[in-house]
Every structure is written in structure tokens, then in C-alpha cells.
Amino acid sequence: MKIEDLIKDLDPITIIEFKNYLLENLTELINHKNSNSKIISNNQTGNRCCNECGCILYKNGKTKTGIQKYICSGCKRTTSETTGTITYHSKLSFDVWKNIIDNLLDGFSIRRIAEENNISVPTSFQLRHKVLFALDNYIKNVQLENSAQSDEKYFKINLKGTKPKNMPRFSKKRTSKGNSTRGISHHQVCVISVIDENDNLFFKIGGLGRGTTKMLEDNIAPHLGNVKTIIADSVSAYQEFCKSHNIKLIAIPSQFHSDGIYNIAEINGVHSQLETWLSKFRGVSTRHLQQYLNWFAYIFMMKKRFELKKLKIESYKNIIIDNNYIKSNSIFQIPMPIDLNIAYAEYH
């Protein structure tokens, strides 16, 4: 951004005038119908590519409201600036999107977001999930560096919001023979948490019961980046995983958080912060748990990287500019991350 360059030649009086003008007209200035698309076009870097065929898009005139249109050099499909972004098919102004993102960074409930923005509760629910979906894409790109601490956190299954017809049926006949050695642990949702020395953080729902090598493989492997050491409590799952990825494992005996030199204090600290943060939502459904985990991880990382003002501007960019479009219908089709038939096997 070249705001510094713009201001460089102005005298102090003009700068103060400029500031007052901005403050007085802020809402009007950022409320233009096409402001979402302006932000997207100003901040996007490199060539735009077609979502359908991947060919380069060329500029193809503008709409009446000034939104840039594009045509694909391959399939000749036309698109606009907002295609594929969170603001696609949205009539909301940037001002409202900005407020909703602010509210989410502040951890507001759906009801509170509805009240603050003068929108209905169902709309608030949809918008929040759209933004959380955008964060999902952000978390997907987290890559670990050098040394990381890893641990598991277990959550109770929560079926809040599940329609009665979709609840696990306890009377249903078992389709396969259950494992008789199952203990209490298959009622617990296993979340794998990893943080590295640069505060890159993510949580992944691994499945039910104790963490396994396969859970680590499915959930940590895509984020390995150039991590060299993993510190974990001495769960055998890590031994095989670290060996096959050529990572040095430092195992901290369970019940200890430290072996004297190395420790997993940081990830344990993150877990207790997470617990406090989640408690204000009074129970998160397992179906949406991953989104809440991403939400927490996002705020955590941004707070480590930016001061508050910058954090918000970075978030508008992360959420509005990137390809984060999710159809409203898809929000209701988020799959259950665990297999309820396994969780409730003994009731069948």
C-alpha cells in the first residue's frame, strides 16, 4: 500500500483536514456498493485464473456499478471481481462484512452479531459460518518450522443442533461386530494440536479414542513444512510417524510436562486458553468443533503477529480477497467429523 507516498507531500494542515474529512465521511466512503470488488482488485496479486479451467482471465469491461468483469482465455466464461470470494452473491456492503469480521475476532455469539449488525439470527449464523469457512482455508496453509510441540486434547461428543431423525438410533441392529476391548475412550473426540516455535498453530479432529499414527499421518503430515523436531508426550503413535518423516522425536514421559530441557508447556498453555475461550459458547456441537478450533487458532496466530489495528486489516484481506466462497446451503451439509455408529456401538 502506498498511503505513506500519498501523504508525503502534504502539509500538516492538509493532513489534519484530510483526517477530519475521512472521519466525518467514513461510513459513506466505504459503503459504496462496489467497495468489496474494489478491495479485491486492489489487493490481488498476480494473474487471475479461471476457477473452471485454470486459464488466465482477461479484463472484459465493467458493470454499470463499476465492477470489473473478466473473460476466461480458455473456456470464455465471464466472471466478476467477486466470483469465488466470500462476497459472491452477497448484497452486504463492505461496512457490514467488516463489522462481522470485527465481531468474530472479538468472539461474539451469533445472537450478538445479529443485534450489532441489525440482521436476522439465521443470516448471522450463515455469515459467521462463511467467515469460519474462510479461516479453514487459512489454517490449511499453516506450515510448521523447526521445532514443534504436539499433544492431544479430548472432547466429549456434543450433538447440539442435530435433528432428531439424524440422532444415533440406540435400538438399531449392529451391522458389524464391535470391538470388545473398547473402553471409555471411544466416546471422546481426539483433537491433535501442534504449535511450533514461531507460533504457527493448528488443531485437527483426528477421530474417536486415543490418538493413532494414522491420525497423525492424516492431520499433521500436510503441515510438516520444514519441521525438524517434534516434542510430544510419550505416545507410541509419534514414534512411527516421526520415523517415517525423518523427524527427531523428543518424548516427554506422560504425567510430566518436561524432561528437564524440553517440554510441552506451550501446547498445554494453548489448551487451557482454548478451554476458557470455548466455555463462553456453552457447548459447541461436534459437527462445528473444527471450525471453532480454526477460529481460535486464527485469532491466536494473528495476535502473535500483529497489533490490533493491523490484525483487523490483515483479516479483512485474508477473508475477503481469497477464494473463500461457500454456498449457504453447504453450511448445513458440513459432515460429522466422527462416526457416531462407532461412538454409540454398545447401545445398538
Ligand SMILES: [Zn+2]
Ligand atoms: Zn476457463
